[in-house]
Amino acid sequence: MEQHRTRPPxxxxxxxxxxxxxxxxxxxTAAVYRVPAPTGRRVPPVVLTLRRLPNxxxxxxxxGLFAAATMFVIGCLDQLLxxxxxxxxxxxxxxVSALTAFWVRTADLVTAPISVPIAFAFGTVPISGGTSxxxxxxxxxxxxxxxxxxxxxxxxxVAGVIASVRKVRQMGRRQRARDAAARGAGPGAGAGxxxxxxxxxxxxxxxSAIARRG
Numbered sequence: 001m002e003q004h005r006t007r008p009p010x011x012x013x014x015x016x017x018x019x020x021x022x023x024x025x026x027x028x029t030a031a032v033y034r035v036p037a038p039t040g041r042r043v044p045p046v047v048l049t050l051r052r053l054p055n056x057x058x059x060x061x062x063x064g065l066f067a068a069a070t071m072f073v074i075g076c077l078d079q080l081l082x083x084x085x086x087x088x089x090x091x092x093x094x095x096v097s098a099l100t101a102f103w104v105r106t107a108d109l110v111t112a113p114i115s116v117p118i119a120f121a122f123g124t125v126p127i128s129g130g131t132s133x134x135x136x137x138x139x140x141x142x143x144x145x146x147x148x149x150x151x152x153x154x155x156x157x158v159a160g161v162i163a164s165v166r167k168v169r170q171m172g173r174r175q176r177a178r179d180a181a182a183r184g185a186g187p188g189a190g191a192g193x194x195x196x197x198x199x200x201x202x203x204x205x206x207x208s209a210i211a212r213r214g
Contacts (some may be wrong), residue, residue: 060108064115067100071123084127086144090151093120097155101162106170113160120152121145 058066071093078089096119101112121141130140145152 056103057105058103058108059105060111060115063100063104063108063112064118066103067096067115067119068122070096071119072126075123075126079126084129086127086148086151089123089127090148090154093123093151093155094158097159098162101159101166104163106166109163109167112163113156116159117152117156120148120155124148 074092074096075089078084078092082088097116100116100119101109104112124141124144125137128137128140128144130137
């Protein structure tokens with residue numbers, strides 16, 4: 001009799017399962033880091049408006065001519081529109097003084113407080129109301145200057161303060177530039193002194209060796 005061989009049942013391999021990550025664990029691939037947006041310093045709207053204005057650099061003579069011509073035009077318009085009102089002329093003198101001090105170059109900052117009063121006196125000619133003749137016109141201008149002395153001093157003070165602030169800032173920038181140059185030249189100067197000291201020592205050693213041989 002033939003005996004049938006019985007094969008034992010083969011077990012199918014179970015698919016390997018990836019180990020479950022414990023609860024609360026965060027994988028590197030799923031982690032999302034949100035970088036906060038940089039918050040810059042908010043600039044006031046007035047500063048932005050001032051930055052959009054033209055920023056010429058006038059010489060001392062150019063700044064004086066600008067102030068004198070502008071005040072003369074303002075005086076003529078004041079005489080035509082407001083019958084020579086001193087209040088209008090004095091109020092408009094303040095921004096002209098500020099612009100003169102802003103637009104003059106840093107090398108001629110000292111001329112701003114000097115040219116502004118001259119421009120004020122020149123601009124009072126149309127609104128002074130003097131009689132014909134040089135003497136009568138001069139007396140009318142002197143009287144107008146005495147009456148509007150407050151506006152004259154105020155505009156001169158504005159120009160002087162702005163010029164002083166600009167001068168101080170310029171001195172601060174120069175000082176910072178000197179400090180940065182000194183810090184940058186420090187290591188190089190030390191290395192140079194060490195190299196020169198080494199060269200001197202080598203020269204002395206060479207001369208001493210030659211003397212011994214001799």
